[in-house]
Amino acid sequence: MSAPPNDILLQFDRVAYRYPDGNAGLDGCSLDILRGSRNALLGANGSGKTTLFQHANGLLRPSGGTVRYAGQAVDYGRPGLRELRSRVGLVFQNPDRQLFSASVAEDVSFGPLNLGxxxxxxxxxxxxxxxxxxxxxxxxRAVHHLSFGQKKRVCIAGVLAMQPELLLLDEPKAGLDPAMQADLLAILDDLHGQGMSILLSTHDVDFAYRWAEHIHIMAAGRCVASFPAGELPHRAAELAAAGLPLPAVIPLHARLAAQGLVPATPFPRSTDALLAMLPKAPQPKETPCTIA
Ligand SMILES: Nc1ncnc2c1ncn2[C@@H]1O[C@H](COP(=O)(O)OP(=O)(O)OP(=O)(O)O)[C@@H](O)[C@H]1O
Ligand SMILES: [Mg+2]
Structure with a gap:
């Protein structure tokens, strides 16, 4: 069933884009992001994820097709772009492309100050x-003295300070240590709980399956499949065609289910959920201790 039009926050309608050197960044890309949803964008290197993000907040303008936000075609005039960027926050894949102020606080202040x-x-x-x-x-601290992971966190802070409706994160986990990855997930859960819509790109299919409500697969500048994350076990061919593996829990669950060790449904979305499906091991019977 398709969503009512007012539930679609961001819409790409056959969007095409060619870089100045003639390279196709997007090639007739259509995709809907629903209001309040958690979305993962999957795709091999060069499939168009970063190009798509740059269109979603108006950094790039399509050479064909239409980007709509909240039902309106994006207005590429200065006030229109300002309005769009106050509602759509983008955390860049490469923090060095996003940070430009001398100090961390200055950089994070830039967006909110610009909002007036x-x-x-x-x-x-x-x-x-x-x-x-x-x-x-x-x-x-000076931005240029920070580590890669710290810079990435500053970029995330800069966008959070704008309090956008739609948060776009281009490979947010890349370069973060495990503790910060876990913190980032907690931040995203919190923001989503407050009603924020989130679209992030990742190469981590296990994470996408566990976290997202909707999955979108990019290949050669197009979104070749969009579906609820729960359908992923039936989408192996589309994933493979886009050069992506299945999340590890899917074949693991299939093998355990084939041996009758766990039920065939529901499909667990994480190894923790799979482990919870295993029957509890019988407790050893307590034998009374007798002293001769
Ligand atoms: N500045 C640019 N100039 C010319 N071509 C570009 C430029 N940036 C990207 N491209 C090309 O556009 C296509 C899509 O690139 P894009 O960076 O959007 O892919 P991606 O899915 O984000 O890849 P990755 O997973 O490596 O980040 C690729 O063919 C790429 O070579
Ligand atoms: Mg990219």
Whole structure:
């Protein structure tokens, strides 16, 4: 069943884009992002994920087709783009392309100041955003002295401080340590709980299956499949065609189910969920201890 049109927050309608050197970035790409949903964009290197993100907040303008936000075709005039970017926040794949201020706090303040917010509100938003990414103490540090993972966190803070409706994250987990990846997931869950719509790209199919409500597969500049994440076990061929493996839990569950060790349905979306399906091992009977 297709969603009612007002539930579609972001819509790509046969969007095409050629880079100045003639390379096709997008080639008739259509895709809908529903309001309030969690979305994972999967696709091999060069399939068009970053190009798609750059269209979603108006950094690139299509050479064909239409990008719509909240039912309206994007207005590429200065006020239209300003409005779009206040509602759609993009965390870049490469933090060095996103950060340009001298200090961390300056960089995170840039977006909210541009929205015309007063100094007090900006200060509060910046402090809250830096705390959310675990960088409360480094506001005064020089951006160019930070590690890659710290820069990535600053980028995430900069977008959080804008409080967008739609959060776009281009490979947010890449370069983060496991603790920060877990923190990032907690932040995303929290934001989604507050009603934010999220679209992130990732090469981690296990994570996408566990986390997303909707999965979109990119190949050669097009979205070749969009479906509820629960359908992934039936989409092996589409994943393979896009050069992606199945999440590890899917074949593992299939083998255990074939041996009758776990039920064939429902499909577990994580190894934890699979382990929870295994029957409990019988407890050893307590034998009374007798002393001769
Ligand atoms: N600045 C550019 N100039 C010319 N071609 C580009 C440019 N950026 C990307 N492309 C081309 O556009 C296509 C899509 O690239 P894009 O960066 O969107 O892919 P991606 O899915 O984000 O890949 P990755 O997983 O490596 O980040 C590729 O063929 C790429 O070579
Ligand atoms: Mg990319």
């Amino acid at each position: 917010l007063d100094d007090d509100t900006v200060r509060r938003r910046v402090a809250a955003a830096l705390a959310a990414v675990g960088l409360a103490d480094i506001g005064e």
